[in-house]
Amino acid sequence: MSKRTIIRLSKYKNALYRLKKMGFVKVFSDNLADAVGVTPAQVRKDFSMFGISGNKRGGYTVAELVEKLNKILGKDKVQDVIVVGTGHIGTAMMNYRGFEKENIRIVAGFDIDPAKYNADEKIPVLQLDKMRGYVKEHGIRVGIIAVPDIAAQQVLEIMVSAGIKGILNFAPINLKGEEDTVINNVNLGLELENIIYFINTDKKGVINEDTDA
Amino acid sequence: MSKRTIIRLSKYKNALYRLKKMGFVKVFSDNLADAVGVTPAQVRKDFSMFGISGNKRGGYTVAELVEKLNKILGKDKVQDVIVVGTGHIGTAMMNYRGFEKENIRIVAGFDIDPAKYNADEKIPVLQLDKMRGYVKEHGIRVGIIAVPDIAAQQVLEIMVSAGIKGILNFAPINLKGEEDTVINNVNLGLELENIIYFINTDKKGVINEDTDA
Numbered sequence: 104m105s106k107r108t109i110i111r112l113s114k115y116k117n118a119l120y121r122l123k124k125m126g127f128v129k130v131f132s133d134n135l136a137d138a139v140g141v142t143p144a145q146v147r148k149d150f151s152m153f154g155i156s157g158n159k160r161g162g163y164t165v166a167e168l169v170e171k172l173n174k175i176l177g178k179d180k181v182q183d184v185i186v187v188g189t190g191h192i193g194t195a196m197m198n199y200r201g202f203e204k205e206n207i208r209i210v211a212g213f214d215i216d217p218a219k220y221n222a223d224e225k226i227p228v229l230q231l232d233k234m235r236g237y238v239k240e241h242g243i244r245v246g247i248i249a250v251p252d253i254a255a256q257q258v259l260e261i262m263v264s265a266g267i268k269g270i271l272n273f274a275p276i277n278l279k280g281e282e283d284t285v286i287n288n289v290n291l292g293l294e295l296e297n298i299i300y301f302i303n304t305d306k307k308g309v310i311n312e313d314t315d316a
Numbered sequence: 317m318s319k320r321t322i323i324r325l326s327k328y329k330n331a332l333y334r335l336k337k338m339g340f341v342k343v344f345s346d347n348l349a350d351a352v353g354v355t356p357a358q359v360r361k362d363f364s365m366f367g368i369s370g371n372k373r374g375g376y377t378v379a380e381l382v383e384k385l386n387k388i389l390g391k392d393k394v395q396d397v398i399v400v401g402t403g404h405i406g407t408a409m410m411n412y413r414g415f416e417k418e419n420i421r422i423v424a425g426f427d428i429d430p431a432k433y434n435a436d437e438k439i440p441v442l443q444l445d446k447m448r449g450y451v452k453e454h455g456i457r458v459g460i461i462a463v464p465d466i467a468a469q470q471v472l473e474i475m476v477s478a479g480i481k482g483i484l485n486f487a488p489i490n491l492k493g494e495e496d497t498v499i500n501n502v503n504l505g506l507e508l509e510n511i512i513y514f515i516n517t518d519k520k521g522v523i524n525e526d527t528d529a
Binding site: 114247 | 483
């Protein structure tokens, strides 16, 4: 299973939430294809890969589909997540409104700057020294790295040694972990650079990494 | 040319900057493969696609390679960029330190909240009404959308009508534009969700979208 397949599944799910709000009860592969920007065949292929099949006329029941996708995506239970580094990006993630409906809960932030500490907030910001103990005590398995690039590798090692298994890294450096750790490196600078490349070479359209090709 | 190819080229370039700082004069495809997490064959394939060839022993000159990659990526001249929406993510982008060395300059932010206006800052925050005029006057071609999802499509339309050709969208909605517009949709929530899926299904390692497969 590729990252792109999972991204597509997440996008189908998000589109389904919106359609559900609009009163949709049934949905067709063409609808989801339009919403996500892939072909209907891709939608059907993705679903059949996970044993999800439509009815005779090719439609799916929205509620069932949401439930199945959430189960596949591991979102049928709440996942607690910590944020390390509470600068602009870390704070953005701590305040991201879309997580709650995804059963994701940011439970604490950590920083080395004492000016940032605030243990009384709804999502407390604690000193970095306390991160290891916090992760062990609360059984945290997922964390976000939003520290400067020079600090990122060391922070990663502390997180992993404390028991964290999945990491979203915003530091502009390609972090590598041990075999049993999942790391998703997101470099916001590169995302902008890609656009500049495309407009300078007159390639147009939505930059699409979602269709297997 | 796929988005992934461009991302790899950007990553090679970033690795080369670091190696140059460390005193490297020559570099081999194996070095870049290690730094970026792809195979040496992929590095050579990417380079040869753009007419970049190594010397007899398979090495490349760092300085030449940086220059060629910057030219391919359209970074031999400064690109001015605006940010629309100056919440946490917009502010993070306005303060992102990595842009300068990439010849990217964030020149202004725009918001509908008067409390955010600050025309005297180094990077001014102006009212959204002024965006269209600013873009036209300064010939801006690239913009970042960091507004809530319900406002994103309208903001996109204003930007495009003012002359913007490339857009990095952080609103958690899949924006679509006209044929001559490049849109890169980045959904930070999905990036975190991917990790949770992976750790829940016991798939491990770096989530890698960089290798064509």
